[in-house]
Amino acid sequence: xxxxxxxxxxxxxxxxxxxxxxxxxxxxxxxxxxxxxxxxxxxxxxxxxxxxxxxxxxxxxxxxxxxxxxxxxxxxxxxxxxxxxxxxxxxxxxxxxxxxxxxxxxxxxxxxxxxxxxxxxxxxxxxxxxxxxxxxxxxxxxxxxxxxxxxxxxxxxxxxxxxxxxxxxxxxxxxxxxxxxxxxxxxxxxxxxxxxxxxxxxxxxxxxxxxxxxxxx
Numbered sequence: 001x002x003x004x005x006x007x008x009x010x011x012x013x014x015x016x017x018x019x020x021x022x023x024x025x026x027x028x029x030x031x032x033x034x035x036x037x038x039x040x041x042x043x044x045x046x047x048x049x050x051x052x053x054x055x056x057x058x059x060x061x062x063x064x065x066x067x068x069x070x071x072x073x074x075x076x077x078x079x080x081x082x083x084x085x086x087x088x089x090x091x092x093x094x095x096x097x098x099x100x101x102x103x104x105x106x107x108x109x110x111x112x113x114x115x116x117x118x119x120x121x122x123x124x125x126x127x128x129x130x131x132x133x134x135x136x137x138x139x140x141x142x143x144x145x146x147x148x149x150x151x152x153x154x155x156x157x158x159x160x161x162x163x164x165x166x167x168x169x170x171x172x173x174x175x176x177x178x179x180x181x182x183x184x185x186x187x188x189x190x191x192x193x194x195x196x197x198x199x200x201x202x203x204x205x206x207x208x209x210x211x212x213x214x215x216x217x
Contacts, residue, residue, distance in 0.1 A: 002026070004035055011043065019043055034060035038070045045077050053077050068099035075107060084114040102132035110141070118145060129158075136162050136169065144175050152183040170201035177207065181214060190214055 007022035020043055026036035037060035044053035054077055060070035071094035078087035091108035109124035125142040132138055143158030156179055162172040177193030180186045191214055197207035 003029060004039060007039055007043075016043065016047065032063060034063040034067045034070060037063070038067065038073060041070065041073050041077075045073060045080075050077060050081055065093075066097035068094045068097045068104075071097060072099055072104055072107075075104075075111070079107060079111055079114075082114075084111045087111040088115060088117075100131075102128045102135060102138060105131065106138050106141070109145075113145065118149060121145065122149065134165075136166055140169065140172055140175075143172070147175060147179050150183075152179055155179055168200050170197045170204055170207075173197040173200065174204060174207045178210060181210065187214060 003022045003026035007019040007026065010016075010019035010022060020040065023036050023039040023043065026033075027040065030036065037056045041053045041056035041060065044050075044056065054074065057070050057074040057077065060067050061074070064070070071090050075087045075090040075094060078084070078090060088108055088111035091104055091111060095104050095108065105124045106128035109121040109128060112118070112121035112124065122145060125138070125145055128135075128138045129142045139158055140162050143155050143162065146152075146155035146158060156176065159172050159176040159179065162169055163176070166172070173193040174197035177190045177197060180190035180193065184190075191211060194207045194211040194214070198204045198211065201207075
């Protein structure tokens with residue numbers, strides 16, 4: 001069994017030190033192969049060692065600028081450390097390198113949104129939803145962004161779709177309730193979804209607050 005395989009097996013068993021040792025040997029044995037460095041980057045990222053994780057991802061990218069998994073791993077590292085603009089740049093490079101996966105588009109969209117570039121984020125959320133139509137986290141985020149951009153009918157469809165598949169999704173109920181409250185005269189629908197939100201999630205104080213405000217109006 002070659003060293004990268006040994007390292008992956010060790011990771012699956014929770015033996016992080018053994019995994020690091022194996023990936024180090026893989027990198028030493030094949031210093032021009034980015035795979036060992038990518039695996040090291042992933043291990044150190046999981047361990048919260050940002051500095052070493054970044055160094056190994058960058059090493060992999062220096063060997064292969066189109067190493068999509070290295071670019072994606074580096075993007076995740078930047079995102080988790082709230083380096084959103086850097087994350088967006090790296091995710092975009094990963095997609096251009098051929099990483100045509102829903103998560104890459106979704107994370108690029110999230111990074112742009114966190115960088116106050118919601119209009120730029122929208123097509124990436126949409127593409128992520130197209131690639132992973134059953135991923136409710138993506139569909140919910142897409143629906144919320146549509147609502148924030150006042151594309152209310154499109155947002156209603158997305159949020160309703162989430163609730164068709166998961167009627168206990170408090171965030172979808174809350175956002176749909178707010179949508180009805182601000183963009184229609186469907187007061188009863190707004191109250192219904194807001195009540196559902198704080199019934200499912202009793203600590204959802206914002207849903208209860210808006211519910212009470214509508215009741216008093």
